[in-house]
Amino acid sequence: MIKELNVVERSTPGDRRPDWLRVKLPSGQKFKEVAETIRTNNLNTVCSEARCPNMGECWGAGTATFMILGDVCTRSCSFCAIKTGRPAQGLDWDEPRRVADAAAKMKLRHVVLTSVNRDERSDGGAPIFAECHKILRESIEGVTIESLIPDFRGVWEALQIVIDTPPDVLSHNLETVPRLYRHVRPQAKYERSLELLKRCKEQGLRTKTGIMVGLGETREEVIELMQDCVDHNVDVLTIGQYMQPTKMHHPVMEWVHPEQFAEYKEIGEALGLEHVESGPLVRSSYHAERHV
Numbered sequence: 001m002i003k004e005l006n007v008v009e010r011s012t013p014g015d016r017r018p019d020w021l022r023v024k025l026p027s028g029q030k031f032k033e034v035a036e037t038i039r040t041n042n043l044n045t046v047c048s049e050a051r052c053p054n055m056g057e058c059w060g061a062g063t064a065t066f067m068i069l070g071d072v073c074t075r076s077c078s079f080c081a082i083k084t085g086r087p088a089q090g091l092d093w094d095e096p097r098r099v100a101d102a103a104a105k106m107k108l109r110h111v112v113l114t115s116v117n118r119d120e121r122s123d124g125g126a127p128i129f130a131e132c133h134k135i136l137r138e139s140i141e142g143v144t145i146e147s148l149i150p151d152f153r154g155v156w157e158a159l160q161i162v163i164d165t166p167p168d169v170l171s172h173n174l175e176t177v178p179r180l181y182r183h184v185r186p187q188a189k190y191e192r193s194l195e196l197l198k199r200c201k202e203q204g205l206r207t208k209t210g211i212m213v214g215l216g217e218t219r220e221e222v223i224e225l226m227q228d229c230v231d232h233n234v235d236v237l238t239i240g241q242y243m244q245p246t247k248m249h250h251p252v253m254e255w256v257h258p259e260q261f262a263e264y265k266e267i268g269e270a271l272g273l274e275h276v277e278s279g280p281l282v283r284s285s286y287h288a289e290r291h292v
Contacts, residue, residue, distance in 0.1 A: 018255050020280050065112040066099050069125040073116035075187045081245035096131040100139040111136055114148035124152035126161040133165045144168040148284055154192045163203050170200045171208040177221040194232050201233045210238035210284040216253040230272040237273050239264050240282035
């Protein structure tokens with residue numbers, strides 16, 4: 001039997017973030033160099049677009065997660081700070097070269113890619129992922145790659161384009177428990193995301209997914225989600241605290257205590273997940289080099 005820890009601190013309107021969620025402002029020479037490299041290559045990062053709390057730590061260490069396919073997303077998830085709308089332009093076929101150039105300048109040995117959703121396209125932008133993989137491997141000897149991909153609306157031919165030129169880690173986030181999809185992730189489907197992860201695993205890819213907590217889920221629902229991941233042979237799961245980007249976004253329903261995160265890690269790995277990265281400041285690409 002899994003014991004329950006009564007350590008979840010619930011938020012109320014106007015609550016300040018607890019001490020364990022406070023981070024230093026970005027600074028330092030390495031941070032400035034990464035910012036300049038990204039700017040001069042006309043690239044986007046999920047670090048800045050999604051207001052990641054680890055940006056100072058990661059950029060200060062010379063790492064960043066490149067966000068491809070533009071900076072406008074066709075979906076309207078209530079947790080996300082990325083702009084929503086219909087992208088004005090088609091695919092940028094020079095983007096993979098610029099990503100590889102920036103990665104080489106930053107001397108990266110592990111590159112993480114993610115993207116907005118491009119639901120206006122039948123291929124969902126999958127060819128740009130494949131081209132990024134190809135050019136990165138041509139440009140940086142021994143590079144490893146993690147790609148955090150959208151669900152491509154369940155168009156499995158688009159997914160196959162990514163699989164045929166595979167990254168080292170194929171990541172696709174479940175984001176939250178199925179009960180909350182209607183309010184948190186309305187254009188996505190929980191079962192479709194699980195099916196995507198299963199298809200990738202069946203073709204030999206290392207798979208990874210991530211969720212946020214503090215959106216209103218229960219402990220039991222998180223455990224059920226972890227069991228679903230085990231049943232679909234997911235290798236790595238990340239769990240982090242949801243933090244409301246603006247007052248227009250989904251409210252934080254609770255601040256989850258670090259001890260609860262530790263328990264989630266213990267339970268997930270006991271259920272059969274190879275690795276669970278669980279903590280208040282954990283995000284999908286946090287310590288991604290450890291997940292290869």
